Amino acid sequence: MVKILTYFIAIFLLFGCKNEEKSTSERKKISENATQKEENFGIVIHGGAGTILKENMSDSLKAAYKAKLKEAISVGYEILKNGGTSLDAVTQTINVMEDSPLFNAGKGAVFTHEGSNELDASIMDGATLNAGAVAGVKHIKNPIDLARDVMQNSEHVMLYGAGAEEFAKGLGYKMMDTSYFYTQNRYKSLQRVLEREKAQNEKKISFEDSYIKNSKFGTVGCAALDKHGNLAAGTSTGGMTNKRWNRIGDAPIIGAGTYANNATCAVSSTGWGEYFIRSVVAYDISALMEYKGMTLQEAAYEVIQKKVPALGGDGGIVAIDKDGNVAMEFNTAGMYRATMNSEGELVFKIYKEE
């Protein structure tokens, strides 16, 4: 009897240990995956697409763009690395570019036909599908912050002009003097475009040839994935030089200039806004992933290399998907862009290859 009992105890212990071993190794595997997932974060930014020609780019200007994009993306990278949210990474990365005269956003925004600066921005949270946008604001230093406040502190998605600024005042925003947004370069660009416009009127040059074909855009945008698996995207711009009649582009339009959805990807656009609105660029990329099962890269290619040019538009996007894959697609001569992998290695490019 004792022998039989000992036998059963031995069998029980043997299997018990085996199970214990198995569950320990399973647990290890699960926790390794969890750590891998936890460590999976990423960020990608753009500083605008357009006719950026090598022959017009000095080494010092290129270095200045590289330094500023590096500074901007490093801010977002640190936030993500320390377990912060993709929304914070997107907002604060864009702030750096808004504060730099190199980009067409915040300080450095392009001029309207009337010689003022009207700023547009939007942001979207892929976890909740909440979004916020402002358009045509004239006194807000960092429009992306106000877009985020619209998302988080109002019951609306998009506010425009004086009303948006009233909302900002209520939140304690400082109203900037319009002179803050003045930069000589952008003012000269407006004068050049106005001259071409005059020639167009006199010699009947087509609108496209005179106005758009030589455009550099210069909007800024960011898409990020945080360690919690949440995606976010944001875009900020002064729009297009010589815009008139309170023209609003794609940047503040959710689905065109900005889109984020944890199920697919986060996208920020830059380019000829009218075409990006009509192609619903950012949402279309997400929809191609969601409904057609395309990868991010396939979807970005489809929209930027086929749909937008088929209509006659140009520009590009940066995007990141829920697994951290990045896409930087454009159909113009160049697009200022950068990404940083989770080891903090920077990739900075302007043209197709470099």
Ligand code: ASP
């Ligand atoms: N998409 C912007 C707009 O049309 C311009 C740009 O990206 O630079 O307002």
